Amino acid sequence: MTAFSDRYSEFQEEEILEEEKVTFEYDPEKINIATREPTIEQLLRRIDEKALDLAPDFQRQANIWTPEAKSKLIESILIRIPLPAFYIDGTNEDEWLVVDGLQRLSALKQFIVDKKDETNQTDTRLKLTGLEYLKELENKTYDELERRYQRRILETQVTVYLIEKGTPLAVKYNIFKRINTGGVTLSNQELRHALNPGSATKFLAKLASFPEFKRLVELNDEKLKRMDDREFVLGFISFYLISYKNYPSGTGARDSFFSKALGKVNSLSHKEITELEEAFKKAMIAAFDIFQNNAFRKISKKNKRKFPINKSLFEVWSVAFGKLDKQDIKILTDRKQALINTFIKYVDNDAEFLSSISQAASKIECRFETVDKIIQEVLL
Template identity: 40%
Template sequence: MAGQDESASQRVSQDELFFDPQELGADGAPTGVEAEQVSEDADRITTPFDPESISIETQSTTVDLLLSRLREGMIDLAPDFQRRAGIWSDVQQSRLIESLLLRIPVASLYMAQQANDDWSVVDGIQRLTSIARFVEPDVVGMTPLTLRGLDYLEQFHGRGYQDLTGRLRIRLRETQLVVHIIKHGTPEAVKFNVFSRINTGGLPLTRQEIRHAMIPGPARGVLAELAESPAFGDATCYSVSSERMADREMVLRFLAFRLQPPADYRTYDFDQFLADAMHRINGLAEAQRAELEREFRQAMGSAEAIFGEQAFRKLRHGQIRKSPINKALFEAVAVNLAELDQADRNRLVASRHEVVEGFRDLMNDWDFERSISVATGDPAKVRRRFEELRKLYRGVLEHA
């Protein structure tokens, strides 16, 4: 009995060494996705650019002018942002309106200018939506906001915009807001770098939130649909949080490497690689996008059938605890499955025990482990992880 206790203790102790930290959401809760260790240069602008092409314009505009742009469809609010966790409560929205009525300055808005002079809101969606919901709710297709939970203007509790005096309505519409606009023509890598430094109430924007805001088009819908699909949920055990778009980034990584083979990946700017993929998805014909979606769902189904609840997670010999989802593994496991035909995928499912044991062995390879853990956008590491998974699948198929 003592020997058994000691063995169990050793196993648990060893398992603790395998624990991989997770990314955290807005509320500090784990997202279900392993935190990546990035290189020191990850947030630096590494691609040469002409400083003269950078143009960031700061405007002092009014609430009325912003509402006018909204009415004309010239501001893209990326409305599916509003469905995610973290949307402001009625009290938070009311207190913003209270601040405007009291002429208390509020945080600046950040926009990315599109080619047609439309603006995409990168930071300030909740603020702008709250204002529109109170003053012109039809513009954002929401129920009118009734003020509540006010700190100073308690006499306006329960009132809407139409209940204000004419003087207060004019004051609200003429309130000036500061808008920083990164003009069209500024290199996208520079835009991304600028927006990645913006804090929303102390919470940095995630890279996928920035891409989502900066790049409107069909890609948004494709990523949302696949991230919310049962195929993705089942394969990941519904453990990936949608709050900070971690799920959509994973889908985008798959699509990016289906559109550009890993062997051809050469850039050191992985964020730009993913942004380029969103542009490419936007440019595809509907039938091409449908084919990519079909491949994604098939890969998810095969991954679940082969790896079960360990799909896309680090799995080592002697490991007991289930690791969080690893984004780099997600790419390599799923894209390599998508490259196979259905017959070969079925053969891998039938030989799943050999695949899993081969994967455990692979996790003992230090170079492979580094390729899915540290600076995963490095071209050599990208090629390494994809090639090793390809060899694993091919080796099992040859002996099946």
């Protein structure tokens, strides 16, 4: 077996690229976290007044505890077992965002705040179940508890670590990442959404809903919950708005690049947003017309299998098609077999290109320059 064949085997299974490990270098003096001890009643009041958001972009995680787990939380409070600390992003005083403690707050809200809807006879209230010590409270709702128990819950103080205004975005991101290490860790894209509120995140969701995109990038429910579709879209937007030649180096480069692009989207005019949307749609249509169901996948004569969707290829092909004019797109579509054959030639014979489309955080220039070379060979 040749050296290139060995290299091919090394990369051929590495299609859906691993998320880059995110770390940041920053001045510790910029971390601004205050400790507060509100009562449960005060936190619930903020929720009721929509000043504490339980589900900004963490909605997939909200309210997933079983009734038994929720009931044991309530029981712990009633028997005076201290709760773990809550972490809350208090950058916006009028709308706190839950960083850690979402399940506990959701359980408390369901037990204490939620009421039976008499209109449609639905009852989402929590009834205590599976209790270990206070078995006499089994099957009771909050309203059915003795007043002393209700008061004990409401007056319980909890520890809240509040990430305050002035803490840099990179620091907040790192805090989010460090805290969310247990259970189902939040993906980088979910964290970006939580930390970059504004029109950009809504724009990502809009583009990800386009049928032209969805027919090419088919993701299972779990990947959709993890916002993989929006990360694909963000890859297009980032490299479309910011040249790959300005891609930063070092650890955390990919996330820094994506976060910069999100900020840039928030500052675009309506006209620029419309143009970006049209470029994305044009790219998706061109990719389908040329590659059909092999769009954004490796294609090889040496390995006949159908490869999975590849984020690196999605970024380079979508940006390339998005920047071409309609005349060049038509030429490529008319010569699509030549384009496909040229692409296959590079996949099967160019070890550096193959490596570049198998690693998310490196060799950016190689993959963009090679795809541009492929396109120019067919256009000329």
